[in-house]
Every structure is written in C-alpha cells, then in structure tokens.
Amino acid sequence: MMAKLEFSLDQIDYQILRIMQENARTNNADIARELGMAPSAILERVKKLEQKQVILQYNAKINPDALDQKLLSFIFIKAQDPIGTQKVGLLLAKIPEVQEVHDIAGDDGYLIKVRTNDAAGLVDLMRNSLGKIEEIISTRTTIVLETVKEEQKLVIPTED
Amino acid sequence: MMAKLEFSLDQIDYQILRIMQENARTNNADIARELGMAPSAILERVKKLEQKQVILQYNAKINPDALDQKLLSFIFIKAQDPIGTQKVGLLLAKIPEVQEVHDIAGDDGYLIKVRTNDAAGLVDLMRNSLGKIEEIISTRTTIVLETVKEEQKLVIPTED
DNA sequence: ACGGGTAAAAGAATAATATTCAAAATATTA
C-alpha cells in the first residue's frame, strides 16, 4: 500500500504553485493572464495538481489573536509506543489544539505544536488531554514568547 | 504604533472562518448557500475579515515530497541578540528554507523550523546561512522522522 | 417604548469568471 507517487512537474506547474502559494484565492483567469495561457488550460493544470496530490489543500491563515489564541507552545513528548506503531502520535493528532505532531529522532519522542488561549489553557490540555495518554513517559514544554515568522511556503525550484 | 486591534466576531463570522479554514477556495456563493444568506452579504463579511486582519492570507498547502523537500528539522538556536532587538530572528526569517522562527523563553534562544531536500541540504544551510550569523552561539538540531499531523487550523469557538 | 442613526442584509442587474467541449496544436513513441 505504499505506492510511489510520480509527480513530474514542469516549469508552468511551478509558476502556478508559486502563485497559489502567495494567494490561494487567485482565480484561474488571473493566473491565465499572468502566464499568458487560456483559462481552461490553467483549470486543467490545477485539477491535475490536486489529483496528483501536489496541492493538498487550500487554507485560510487566521490571526490567532482574533480568536484569542495567544499562547503557542512546543512540547517534546517521550513515549513508549507499542513497537512499530505510532499510537501515541495518532492520539496526539486528535487533540484539536495540537496543530502539529512530529515523530522525531532520538528519545522515542514526539514534538508537538500547540495553540491555547493562555497558560491556563495549556495546563488544562496537559492535564486533561496528554494526561489521558498512558504511554507518555515525560514532557518538556517550550513556550513561545514571540513569533517572527510562521509560514509553510516551500522553496520552489526555478529550473527543472 | 501599537494600536490595539478590535476584532469582535459574531457567530456568522465564525462559521465563515470555519468554512474558509477547511477550504479557502470555497466561493462566496457556496458559503452563502450554506449559511442561508445573500452572496453580497458574505462578500462584505469576508472583506471585513480581511481588513480587520482576522484572515491574514490564503495559502495552498503543497506536498513537500512533490518538490523533493524530504527533510524537516527543528533547530534550537542560542544567540546573543543586541539588547531589546531580535536581529538574529529577523536574519533567520530571511532564509527561504526557514518556515518558522519563534523567540522562545529561556536560554536567549530561537526555535526554527526548516525544510530542505535532504541531510546535505540541511548541512549546507547550517554552514552557509546560519554560519554567517555571528551572534549565534550554538545550535541543537532535531530531525523529524515522520510527520503525523501538520495543520494550522485554529479551534474556533462555538458560542460567543 | 420611541425615534434617529448606523450597520448589515437582501435583491436585482451587470461584469467577470468557471467550466465544458470540440478542434487544433504539441509532444511522445514506435
């Protein structure tokens, strides 16, 4: 079940991705104009990029402050997963406040990124959500004071 | 110049954000239908959300594998910033492969998230980019073996 | 409770975009 995906993107695809990465709501007509192509061709390309899972999704970046989500934290979690599984990782992924779960090298661990309203919210989460996961051995929390940059933009090649 | 921003969102705004967070390319007509409102009203709302900086941007999530960006790492950076500045943070933010830069509590440090093609790319980056920043005292790198979850979705309140 | 005023929503008309599809152009392969 581990089909090797074949991407194979050309320069035009890269340009589309570049535009989409800047503003995912750019319409096909605008992209078409910018690339000097017909809108229908762009539509085809974009559809294909979605099908090939090159574009995974379109999301709106919402200001955390607007939802009063003021505290960002990273938590290293040492856990004892049943061999060959990532049971803990999957449980962590289910927690809504947890934005990222990474299985990291070294200490049988995970690194998670968590957004809560405040310190109290973080404590709550650790007690009520992490606390419920028995396989967790220990945690180490790092509090973010200020975020200088936070994007998911990838570096898109200029030549093929 | 530190104007306190007043958000003040109602339940309809939350619903719009919820939809946009799932798929930022959902068109106004669809949102309107889903919320049982006129498209023009939705347009107004969305514009306002953008103006108020509640919605910061729309981005396409691109599959890192498709661009051969196979390696994800987190690097803790201990640095000696000139007092009251985040000079190092800003320099780090300029590096394209660096997706996130967080100023963290404790050890005068930063935590950055970096995406490179492979280990060689990471070494390159540390040597050529981080190496050029003199204020950096030391680094500690954590390699991600596998990512279980990676989103930026926020928890949107259900009641006001 | 009653206006006055403001903000938001609806509705209708127009502009623009999305989408479909057949034909033409391009690439690909044998």
Place this chain on the structure above:
DNA sequence: TAATATTTTGAATATTATTCTTTTACCCGT
C-alpha cells in the same frame, strides 16, 4: 516519419463576483 496521446486553445454556456439601491435589523439615548 507516422501514429497516438497529451495539452492547449477558443468559443459557448453556466455560475459566480461585484455593485448599488432598498429594506431590514440593531443600538442608544431620551
């Protein structure tokens, strides 16, 4: 070089975006 497959175009139609006016809802002070 011919044959085939893929991609692009261009035109027609369906759908959506946007504008603007009218109507409705909401807020405040009296």
